[in-house]
Amino acid sequence: MTQRQFPLDLRQSAGSGPEPLDDGALILRGHASSHAADMIAQIRRMARQSPFRRMTTPGGGSMSVAMTCCGLRGWCSDAHGYRYEERDPLTGQPWPAMPEGWRQMAVAAAAMAGYEGFAPDSCLINGYRVGARMGLHQDRDERADAPVVSLSFGLPAIFLWGGLLRTDPLRRIPLLHGDVVVWGGTTRLAFHGIAPLRKGDHPLTGPCRYNLTFRRTA
DNA sequence: CAGTATCA
C-alpha cells in the first residue's frame, strides 16, 4: 500500500500572514490546518507501531505528556537522562519513518522563517490530554544550528515563550489547531513550555492536542 | 521555591 503524499501547500488562513514571535522566530497561523485530518490519521497509524508513552525524567518524575517519535532518531528520557535513540526502547524496533509530506511541510515552514536547507531527521510527537503540561525547558539535545518546527493540532494550548535565561519574562501565546511555530537562530535555545491543557472537545481529536516538533539531531 | 521522587 503506497503512503499517501500531500502537496506542499502551507496555506495561509484568511488574512493572517507570518506573525513575528521573536528574533528568528515566527508563527504561521493555521498553515497546517488543511492537512490536519490526514496527519492526525497518520499519527494514529504510527502509534500502533510505536505507541504513545509517558516518559520518566532524570529526577524520577513522570511526564504528563505522552510521546512517540518518527524519523531516524527519537527523543527519549529516562532516569539516566535525555538522548536520541535510533530504536524505540519500547519495541526494540526502529521508529516509524517520517512521512515525506511531513518532512516537506517542516522544510517549507523553516524556509518561510528564513532557515533554508532545513533537513529534519526526527519528529517528536507529543500527545496532550486535558491537564497535561510541559514545564519550562530548552531543547538542547539536538543540533542547535538547525531550527525547531512545531505543528499544533486539536485542542488549543497556551505556549509559554521565554528567553535564554529561565528567569526571563514569559509570554503566553495561544496556539490553535493548524498553527505552525518556527524558532532558531538566536532564540533556538529559548526556554519554552505549555500551560496545563484546558478541557475541550475538538472535532478531529476529541479531548486532546497533538504537537509535532521537527529537529535535526545529527 | 525547596524537597523529593525514582524507569528498565
Next chain:
DNA sequence: TCAC
C-alpha cells in the same frame, strides 16, 4: 529535572 521537559515533575510535582
